[in-house]
Amino acid sequence: MRNLRLACGVAAALLASACAATGTTTSPTAAAQQSAAPGYLALADQSLPSGGTLNLQVHIDSGAATGYDPQLADVATTWQLLSLSYETLVTVGPDFSVQPLLAEKWDTPSPTEYVFHLRKGVRFANGREMTADDVVGSLKRLLASKSVWRGQLGPVKSVTADGDGEVKVTLSEPYTPFLTALANVPAAVLPMKEIDDKSVDPATTLLGTGPYVVENHRQDVSWAFKRNDQYWNKGKPAADALNITIAPEEAARIAALQNGSAALATLGNVDSATMLAGAGNVQVGTQATTDFYYLMLNSLKPGSKLADPKVRQAIAIALDNQQIADVALGGQGKPTAITPAGLPGACDPAALPSAAKSVDDAKALLAEAGAQDLSFTLTIFSTEPAPAVAQVIQQNLQQAGITVKIEQMDEASWSGKVYGKAPADFDAALSWFAGYADPGMVTKWWNPETAGFNVGFMKPDKELNTLIDAAGKEPAGPSRDQALTAVCAKADADAQMIPLVTRPATVAFRTDALSPSLYATEGYGNVLRLVADARVKKTQ
Amino acid sequence: MRRLDRLSIGGLVTLLVLVVFALGSLIGAGGDPDAIVGPRLQPPGSGWWLGTDNLGRPVLPRVMEGVGTTLLLSSVAVLVTAALSATFGIVAGYRGGYLNELVMRLVEVLYSFPAIVLAILVAAVLGPGQTAALASIVLVTIPLMTRLVRAAAVAVSQRDYVTSAVISGARLPRVLVRHVLPNVAGTIAVQGTYALSVGIAVEGGLSFLGFGVQPPQASLGVLIQQGGTYMIAAPWLILGPGVVLVAAILAINVVGDGLRDRLEPRETRTLT
Numbered sequence: 019m020r021n022l023r024l025a026c027g028v029a030a031a032l033l034a035s036a037c038a039a040t041g042t043t044t045s046p047t048a049a050a051q052q053s054a055a056p057g058y059l060a061l062a063d064q065s066l067p068s069g070g071t072l073n074l075q076v077h078i079d080s081g082a083a084t085g086y087d088p089q090l091a092d093v094a095t096t097w098q099l100l101s102l103s104y105e106t107l108v109t110v111g112p113d114f115s116v117q118p119l120l121a122e123k124w125d126t127p128s129p130t131e132y133v134f135h136l137r138k139g140v141r142f143a144n145g146r147e148m149t150a151d152d153v154v155g156s157l158k159r160l161l162a163s164k165s166v167w168r169g170q171l172g173p174v175k176s177v178t179a180d181g182d183g184e185v186k187v188t189l190s191e192p193y194t195p196f197l198t199a200l201a202n203v204p205a206a207v208l209p210m211k212e213i214d215d216k217s218v219d220p221a222t223t224l225l226g227t228g229p230y231v232v233e234n235h236r237q238d239v240s241w242a243f244k245r246n247d248q249y250w251n252k253g254k255p256a257a258d259a260l261n262i263t264i265a266p267e268e269a270a271r272i273a274a275l276q277n278g279s280a281a282l283a284t285l286g287n288v289d290s291a292t293m294l295a296g297a298g299n300v301q302v303g304t305q306a307t308t309d310f311y312y313l314m315l316n317s318l319k320p321g322s323k324l325a326d327p328k329v330r331q332a333i334a335i336a337l338d339n340q341q342i343a344d345v346a347l348g349g350q351g352k353p354t355a356i357t358p359a360g361l362p363g364a365c366d367p368a369a370l371p372s373a374a375k376s377v378d379d380a381k382a383l384l385a386e387a388g389a390q391d392l393s394f395t396l397t398i399f400s401t402e403p404a405p406a407v408a409q410v411i412q413q414n415l416q417q418a419g420i421t422v423k424i425e426q427m428d429e430a431s432w433s434g435k436v437y438g439k440a441p442a443d444f445d446a447a448l449s450w451f452a453g454y455a456d457p458g459m460v461t462k463w464w465n466p467e468t469a470g471f472n473v474g475f476m477k478p479d480k481e482l483n484t485l486i487d488a489a490g491k492e493p494a495g496p497s498r499d500q501a502l503t504a505v506c507a508k509a510d511a512d513a514q515m516i517p518l519v520t521r522p523a524t525v526a527f528r529t530d531a532l533s534p535s536l537y538a539t540e541g542y543g544n545v546l547r548l549v550a551d552a553r554v555k556k557t558q
Numbered sequence: 559m560r561r562l563d564r565l566s567i568g569g570l571v572t573l574l575v576l577v578v579f580a581l582g583s584l585i586g587a588g589g590d591p592d593a594i595v596g597p598r599l600q601p602p603g604s605g606w607w608l609g610t611d612n613l614g615r616p617v618l619p620r621v622m623e624g625v626g627t628t629l630l631l632s633s634v635a636v637l638v639t640a641a642l643s644a645t646f647g648i649v650a651g652y653r654g655g656y657l658n659e660l661v662m663r664l665v666e667v668l669y670s671f672p673a674i675v676l677a678i679l680v681a682a683v684l685g686p687g688q689t690a691a692l693a694s695i696v697l698v699t700i701p702l703m704t705r706l707v708r709a710a711a712v713a714v715s716q717r718d719y720v721t722s723a724v725i726s727g728a729r730l731p732r733v734l735v736r737h738v739l740p741n742v743a744g745t746i747a748v749q750g751t752y753a754l755s756v757g758i759a760v761e762g763g764l765s766f767l768g769f770g771v772q773p774p775q776a777s778l779g780v781l782i783q784q785g786g787t788y789m790i791a792a793p794w795l796i797l798g799p800g801v802v803l804v805a806a807i808l809a810i811n812v813v814g815d816g817l818r819d820r821l822e823p824r825e826t827r828t829l830t
Contacts, residue, residue, distance in 0.1 A: 268787065269786065269787055287787065289599070289612060289788065289791060292599075292791045293787070293788065293790055293791045295790075295791070296790055341594075345594060345598060345613050345614055346613065348598060348612075400767065405773050406612065406613055408773065409592075409613055409773050409774045410594070410613065412592075412774065413592065413593070413594055423772070424772050424773050424774070425686060425687075425772060426686060426772055426773060427686055427769070428767060431682070
């Protein structure tokens with residue numbers, strides 16, 4: 019009898035653990051996605067008092083390997099966390115427009131000259147006032163570094179200070195995405211005086227002009243921030259303290275929202291809104307981001323059939339991006355080309371050469387390449403919805419006779435396998451790019467000599483690189499749209515990295531604990547962009 | 559030797575039904591478990607008897623595949639565990655001395671690791687997949703079974719019939735196989751059923767972390783983890799695999815009890 023009880027206990031525990039994953043406390047006062055001001059998912063109620071502690075949960079910590087140096091940060095999840103302490107000259111608004119931040123305005127005397135007028139009264143968290151030398155030093159340091167972001171700044175010829183209030187950047191040729199490239203954390207203004215005299219090491223210490231100062235960080239566990247009393251934007255941040263828990267399991271974040279231990283959490287499951295529909299006081303919103311999933315095909319692996327462009331094109335043709343968007347992302351994503359769908363001037367994915375072809379064309383290409391029996395392993399990370407995307411890819415390619423074996427691992431192991439050595443030891447891998455705020459920016463990652471991180475699995479394509487550079491020079495308008503269309507078509511034919519679908523960003527918060535501001539769109543993977551505006555209703 | 563009681567026979571029948579259910583998946587009964595056949599998250603209906611999952615795949619064939627995967631994986635792992643534990647436990651318990659100390663210390667080292675940490679370590683070395691899951695289940699379940707077998711062997715080795723066999727000139731292998739093993743078999747059988755339960759849980763945890771069964775292959779652990787996520791929005795996702803899991807573990811345990819009663823006639827225990 020004891021064993022029968024044990025059996026029942028084990029079975030009940032297993033089921034109970036599954037139940038606990040989503041929590042069981044629900045109320046009929048479901049808060050559906052509500053409309054806020056245009057361009058916003060939510061707008062903080064400024065009539066609420068400031069103060070309090072804001073408890074957040076996100077799925078992943080910053081990359082430990084690159085330390086805290088914002089210039090070396092190479093993934094969007096790190097940018098998001100560092101953006102709480104660091105700021106840039108410019109930022110982006112809800113419509114992807116470039117807006118002032120540490121530069122209160124700028125002039126463009128010619129297509130190759132930018133003069134930034136620095137905001138007065140900006141101080142680093144140590145109390146020292148930011149100067150033009152900090153801005154110049156930061157940009158020069160970035161340009162001289164091994165940062166991935168260096169390539170996004172374009173052909174910078176010189177950076178000079180004009181007194182304490184102005185900084186002039188001169189380009190060697192026009193580069194349209196320059197301002198949007200400055201809007202990301204790697205281009206943040208650093209305390210160069212302290213860095214130069216070695217009293218601060220940015221790899222180990224966060225010292226910026228941003229709204230929060232780090233009190234404590236336990237890698238992969240938590241961050242504790244407190245308000246930066248030196249912050250230039252009076253009245254912000256609204257919350258006195260910010261506690262961020264790293265909770266890799268989606269179910270844990272959902273449970274934290276339900277039991278109130280988190281006031282806001284980022285979610286990966288595309289059905290989060292449905293799953294939280296019965297949870298009282300929880301509002302779920304989905305940002306339409308320019309981020310997108312893409313498939314990497316390793317053309318450098320010795321003996322791999324994926325080195326043959328025909329094979330890669332066949333794979334691109336066989337993929338049904340609309341089905342990936344509808345099934346794996348529950349209709350919340352949309353097919354994209356190399357230029358992120360949703361940005362002005364982006365290519366129409368339906369107009370790509372591969373989109374006009376059929377599965378039979380894919381089979382014919384495979385036959386021409388002698389790869390009718392093609393099979394390969396697709397390496398993915400286990401964070402949702404990547405496994406779902408991979409499984410739809412598997413089904414798509416099966417239609418063309420391609421066998422895909424999925425290899426799933428945690429993000430750290432995945433990163434090591436994909437980027438750890440050159441040539442890389444994988445066949446194919448799934449990942450996502452932040453799409454930024456200019457359609458030409460992310461195309462630069464298709465040049466491995468600029469990107470660096472993909473040099474282990476991607477051959478440079480001279481023609482494609484020339485087209486990417488040409489599109490960067492074109493001013494926004496029809497001529498640039500045409501140039502980007504050429505980039506899209508060439509990248510589609512190259513097919514070493516195949517754009518798939520845009521990646522929605524879901525965020526949920528407790529309406530009884532928090533009144534946050536959230537853009538309806540986001541280009542840099544930064545759900546916490548407006549966290550300094552958030553008003554805490556009650557501290558959990 | 560007693561015959562199996564009715565409860566045990568019921569458990570055996572349940573297990574046989576589950577095995578047939580799993581074999582049905584091999585011949586395609588119920589449909590392709592990986593095919594996207596309908597809208598996402600549809601409740602049970604005429605086109606999909608147990609509903610569809612978050613990718614529009616039918617749940618029924620996935621449960622069938624999951625039963626087969628989990629039973630096969632856990633059974634093989636537990637058989638390996640049983641063989642290793644019986645060998646080490648009996649030898650350590652019967653011989654004692656340094657051999658006993660060595661086996662017990664090794665077991666304690668394994669015991670000191672939390673199950674899922676040990677499983678992740680194994681998976682990191684072997685790479686994700688069924689082999690890692692199998693090895694992990696073995697390493698997680700072997701310490702407890704070895705200790706129990708060893709304890710039983712210590713008790714049995716002091717019994718008169720074992721002493722008689724030694725005095726009558728029986729050699730060590732014969733003593734262990736003919737006199738000790740049959741009398742600890744009940745312990746192995748019962749502990750095996752518990753190990754099977756643990757194996758299913760470990761498999762589920764590993765698969766959830768991405769180290770175990772790889773998608774799109776289904777296992778009960780994977781299906782229950784997925785169903786747990788959708789418990790409120792789509793309860794049918796956990797209902798099928800959950801019922802099957804409960805049935806499997808109950809059946810395994812009552813069969814284990816029945817086997818123990820049959821294999822250990824000196825200690826009368828019945829499930830009432």
